Amino acid sequence: MRRAFTLIELIITTIIIAVIVSLALPMFSDQSGGRLSAAQHRLWADIQYAQAWTIANPSTPAKIKFLSDGYTIEGPPDAGTVRFNKNSFSEASGVLVTVTDVPVDGIPFNHSGALNIGLDAAEPRIHLSTGIGQESIDLVLQPTSGQIRVEKAIGLP
Numbered sequence: 001m002r003r004a005f006t007l008i009e010l011i012i013t014t015i016i017i018a019v020i021v022s023l024a025l026p027m028f029s030d031q032s033g034g035r036l037s038a039a040q041h042r043l044w045a046d047i048q049y050a051q052a053w054t055i056a057n058p059s060t061p062a063k064i065k066f067l068s069d070g071y072t073i074e075g076p077p078d079a080g081t082v083r084f085n086k087n088s089f090s091e092a093s094g095v096l097v098t099v100t101d102v103p104v105d106g107i108p109f110n111h112s113g114a115l116n117i118g119l120d121a122a123e124p125r126i127h128l129s130t131g132i133g134q135e136s137i138d139l140v141l142q143p144t145s146g147q148i149r150v151e152k153a154i155g156l157p
Contacts, residue, residue, distance in 0.1 A: 039092035051113035065106035
């Protein structure tokens with residue numbers, strides 16, 4: 001009658017448990033940095049798309065309007081609304097959007113891709129966060145050139 005496990009059986013069992021734990025652990029960790037990065041990259045790309053569309057089609061300029069959980073692009077025929085939730089853009093689910101120095105009716109672009117908000121206007125700031133006091137990223141737009149600057153805040157390297 002056998003009363004103990006062999007060393008090989010213990011090693012194989014330990015390896016199987018380690019593999020299962022290493023696969024399951026990321027599901028339980030906070031992915032807010034990844035969600036913020038996804039939101040930042042999507043918004044950055046869509047701003048550049050709106051600028052390029054307006055340069056190519058100055059008679060129908062693009063405009064970006066912001067929501068608390070996303071934004072809407074107006075102008076291009078294939079434009080639409082991006083929401084940072086499970087139904088629209090799940091990679092950035094839960095990211096919140098707040099804006100500063102953005103016109104109420106959104107950010108319009110001109111024929112050169114710059115912001116059509118006036119030369120003396122303040123730099124519009126789009127604040128992406130995972131909640132109050134959490135990690136955040138700001139996208140700041142230069143009004144005269146349309147260039148985008150990224151500023152990172154709490155919790156990000």
